[in-house]
Amino acid sequence: MSGVDKYRTYVLSLFLVCLALIIWTCNARLSGNERDRQALLAFRAKITHDPQGALGSWNSSLFFCNWEGILCSKVKQRVTSINLSSKGLGGSMSPYIGNMSFLSEIILYNNNLQGTIPQEVGRLFRLKVLSLGRNALEGSIPDTLGLLDRLVSLELFSNKLSGMIPPIFNLSLLNVFNLANNLLQGSIPSDFGFALPNLQKIQLSNNKFTGNIPISLSNASRLQVIDLQFNNFSGPVSIDFGRLLHLQNLVLESNNLGLGGQSDLSFLNSLINCSSLKILKLGGNNFRGSLPHSVANLSNELTMISLADNRISGSIPLEIGKFINLIFLSLEGNRFTGIIPPEIAKLRKLQRVLLSNNRLSGNIPASIGNLSMLDEVHLENNELNGTIPPSFGHCPMLVLLELSQNNLSGSIPSKLFDISPFSLKLNLSQNHLVGSLPAGVGALKTLVELDISENQLSGLIPTQLADCIALNSLNMQGNFIQGNISQSMKKLRGLQYLDLSRNKLSGKIPDFLETLSLKYLNLSRNNLEGEVLKKGVFANASAFSIVGNKGLCGGIPELQLPRCSSHGSHKHKMSWVQVLIVISSIPVLAIGYYIWLRRRKEKPPSFLGSKTYTSPIKLSxxxxxxxxxxxxxxxxxxxxxxxxxxxxxxxxxxxxxxxxxxxxxxxxxxxxxxxxxxxxxxxxxxxxxxxxxxxxxxxxxxxxxxxxxxxxxxxxxxxxxxxxxxxxxxxxxxxxxxxxxxxxxxxxxxxxxxxxxxxxxxxxxxxxxxxxxxxxxxxxxxxxxxxxxxxxxxxxxxxxxxxxxxxxxxxxxxxxxxxxxxxxxxxxx
Known part of the structure; x- marks a missing residue:
């Protein structure tokens, strides 16, 4: 063979080798693409309900990279993202999802997926985002998720997952760890903060976790959100919050934290450096002792403070007025003493203040009327005295005012009803109020519940009360109210609970009471007389009470009241003159009715849905x-x-x-x-x-x-x-x-x-x-x-x-x- 032939043979061999490599590479790529396509088809096969038709494009007539919710890499055309959030999908997750090795995100948030999370997800070593929140997934969280060392966001919240937190020691890049609203139990691993140094959000609320909150969380210095509420964590809070400079939300409500002695709240000192703190919720625990003076140095960015239902004592710091961005303040259910600081009037953005169930005394600050954004005020069950500030009437957004179970005196100020809508509840019960209920109460046309019971109020029931047409519950018992039950109250068609007991009411039980949709009626211990009605609420002996009214008779047999006397039963009979007048009026009434019918037929009807349209503008x-x-x-x-x-x-x-x-x-x-x-x-x-x-x-x-x-x-x-x-x-x-x-x-x-x-x-x-x-x-x-x-x-x-x-x-x-x-x-x- 000549040199030329050898050269030609070498070139041909080299060409065949290169061609084989090209064909092998193409086959490998096609094999990878086909594997992704088959995995997607297996995913679709497990979906049994697709109300929005999200998977309608998943068929052979369209390249799978163009299917709805699918993204592919530009060069290799491999699936990198599945995003089918909020599509209403029902069914389960296919284990073949683990075959799409180029996947970097799986987002199936807010669907109705059931079954377990496939172990095969742990094979997706490129995965960065796994978002399966708001589904109906159950079973335990796969241990294989600990192999996903590129994972940045893990969101499995609002499912039915059980078991414990799996080993996560390789997830050092993780930012978001959200397992809230599940059935998980056990404790948080003690080295959690060391394993996840880049963590920004930890959300484990509404589970069954126990044990201590690990001190190692201090190592995750980028933390912005710590939400562990509604669990059973116990012991003192020992986290060094001074290292968490970016912390915005600290939510530890409804656990069993505390029990560490008189310094339970000393950890608040380390929160001073958290200049971005907006939400502080520690309610529903066992914290005791008084608030440290350093609380005054917390972030001015705070919008929500909740320390409710603990064992905190001492006074409310005067420095509370520095939190000018505060919207929500809840200190109820503690052992606070002293006065309500007048400085609270500086909180111009405050919408809701809850100070009930404490031992607060002194007057209610009159300056509270300067808080124009207030919508709820709870001061019940304290030892407050003095009068009700009329300035509450200057709070145009106030819909609920609770002042019951205090030592308030004086009259109910009429100015209380000048502006305030009180569209939900006004409770002034169990105080020492005197005078009558002001006629201005009729301005509260959307009021649902009114309670002025157990005071020393007197006078008549104002007829203007009937203008409160949205009333569902009216409690006036335990006062000195007198006179008849006003006939104007028949306009209260929505009334279901009425208690007028232990007053000085007289006269007959008005007929309109049997036409109302009452579920409970108490007229006991008054001076009522006459016949007891038998319809409506009066047909059920267990739904009403009339004891202590000596002049009543009749009613249903269960009451065992004496029969009413027939004396005077003829006094309403018409005389022959009246009968003659009525008979002579019949032709006149008939003629009037005939004329009314004719006019009604001639008059064109008008109704809310009248089809008198304006011409729409023409837009191209x-x-x-x-x-x-x-x-x-x-x-x-x-x-x-x-x-x-x-x-x-x-x-x-x-x-x-x-x-x-x-x-x-x-x-x-x-x-x-x-x-x-x-x-x-x-x-x-x-x-x-x-x-x-x-x-x-x-x-x-x-x-x-x-x-x-x-x-x-x-x-x-x-x-x-x-x-x-x-x-x-x-x-x-x-x-x-x-x-x-x-x-x-x-x-x-x-x-x-x-x-x-x-x-x-x-x-x-x-x-x-x-x-x-x-x-x-x-x-x-x-x-x-x-x-x-x-x-x-x-x-x-x-x-x-x-x-x-x-x-x-x-x-x-x-x-x-x-x-x-x-x-x-x-x-x-």
Whole structure:
């Protein structure tokens, strides 16, 4: 063989080797891709319920990297992320998920997954985020999770997991460790803080943990949130908080901490260096002793302080006035003595103050009326004296005032009712108040509970009390109130509990009492006389009491009262003259009734749902495209299952600008667009979102475009406004926006009005089927507007399912009532 032939043979051999390597590499890559695809199909096979159609794109007609919720690496096309949060998925997790070796995050938060967490998850050595919170997973946490040395966030909260915390010694990069709201037990490993030096949040609340809180947490110097409430941790708190300079939330409520002697609270001294501290909740433990003076040096950023239900004694520090950002102060259920510091009036942001069940004395500071944000005040069961400050009437947000079980004297100030709405409760019972109940009480039209019992009040029941039409409970027993039971009280149609016992009431039992929906009535120890009624609450001997009224007779047999005398039974008979007048009046009444009927027929009906529409403005795709700055992500307000909502701005004459909300529907949500248009076409109500315009057409790239335009709601949806003490947020480290109680009640009334309208006041009743916080919008005045009617059902369309044999539930999973069996055949639009 010549040199040339040898060279050609060498080149050919080298080419064949390279070709073999290329083919092998391609096959290996295809094998890896196919393994990911098969693992995803195995995942889908374990999903038994997909109400939103999230896995509808998971089929062979589409490359798996383009399936909904899936992200792949750009070069190797391997699956790196599964994100299917809040899709309502039911079923279990497939163990084949462990075959997707390039996965860096698994986010299945807020679904309905059951079964156990597969051990195979521990094979995903690239995994950084594992978020399985708010599901129904059970069993123990796999030990294999300790092998995931790149893990940054582990969120398994709000499941049914049991057992103990698994070994986590290799998770040194972990930032978030959230196992709250489970059934876990045992103790936190003593070297927890050494094993997880980069930890920022530890959340183990609402479990069954015991033992001490490990001192090693001091080593995790980046900690921002420590939430261990509602467990059974015990012993002293020995953490050196001085090293946790970034700490924002310290929540240790409802444990068994303390029992360390008179210095139980000495650890508060080390909190002085935590300049970012916002929430301090230590209530429901066994801390004893007095508050150290160093408390005055805690962070000015504090918005919440709760030391309730401990054994803390001494006085409330005067320095409490320095916490100018405080919203919530709870010191109830302790052994505090001394006065309520007048410095509390400096807390201008304070909304809720709870000082009840202590041994506080002295006067209630008059300056408390300067706290215009107050919505709840609890001062009951103390030793307070003096008079009730009229300044409470200057607190426009105050809905609950509890001053019972004190030594307060004087009269009830009429100015107390000048401004304060008291839409929930006013309790002045068990004091030494004198005088009468002021007529101004009638201004409390939304008051639910009024208790002025066990005082020394006198006078008549004011007729204005009947203006408190929302009253559910009225307690006036143990006073010197006299006169008749006012007939005006028949307007209190919502009254269920009425106690007027041990007063000096006289006269007959009024007939209207048997027409009220009373569950309990106590008229005992008065001077009432006449016949006892037999209907309503009077038909049940165990639901009412009339003992101690010597002039009563009749009633149901169980009362064993004497029969009423028939004397005077004829005194109401009409004379022959009266009979003649009545007979002669019949033709006149008949003629009047006939004329009224004729006029009624001629008069056009008017009702709340009148279909007198204003013409909607005409908006094109081009105009909406410009109004939203080309549907910029900066203008994105929210994202739902049916589409995206953008904020837009359009010009309207003369030289004005109007803000609008543009809901752009996804292609697969065309049915929801039609349903929402049909639902809102025939309804008009101040608490239901109004359509300004619709737009159907095509975009610049010839894609179908469908949108509805509404008025823009400045305060957006209700789910952005969290409860003050909420711990269920996915981002618990963020401070919630806060609604005072009065605003919450007004929002509830607005929503109730909207539902009553669509259920009972329109020609074709409508069921919303998707009512939740994100679908309740708030305008500038915080008035609520129900929105998103894409899943609505007309009652006539439900047919027989609207009757009693309708056992299923057609609507979103989160809107199903507790324990309601879902109708698997129901249509989910």
């Amino acid at each position: 795709y081009k105009l909406l495209h410009e109004a939203t700055e080309e549907f910029s992500p900066n203008n994105l307000v929210s994202e739902g299952n049916s589409g995206l909502v953008y904020k837009g701005k359009i010009s309207s004459p003369p030289d004005n600008e109007t803000f609008i909300a543009v809901k752009v529907f996804k292609p697969q949500a065309s049915n929801q667009f039609i349903t929402e248009c049909e639902a809102l076409r025939n309804i008009r109500h101040r608490n239901i979102i109004k359509i300004k315009s619709t737009c159907t057409g095509f975009t610049d790239i010839n894609k179908k475009f469908t949108a509805i335009v509404y008025d823009f709601m400045e305060h957006k949806s209700l789910d952005r406004w969290k409860h003050l003490t909420s711990t269920s947020s996915h981002n618990e480290h963020c401070m919630p926006q806060i609604l005072n109680l009065g605003t919450r009640i007004n929002i509830a009334i607005d929503v109730a009005n909207a539902l009553d309208y669509i259920h009972n006041q329109v020609d074709n009743p409508l069921i919303h089927c998707n009512l939740k916080l994100s679908n309740i919008l708030l305008d500038t005045d915080m008035s609520a507007h129900v929105s998103n009617f894409g899943m609505a059902k007309f009652l006539t369309d439900l047919g027989s399912t609207s009757q009693s044999n309708f056992d299923g539930f057609a609507g979103t999973l989160e809107y199903a009532p507790p324990g309601k069996k879902l109708n698997r055949s129901a249509s989910y639009i």
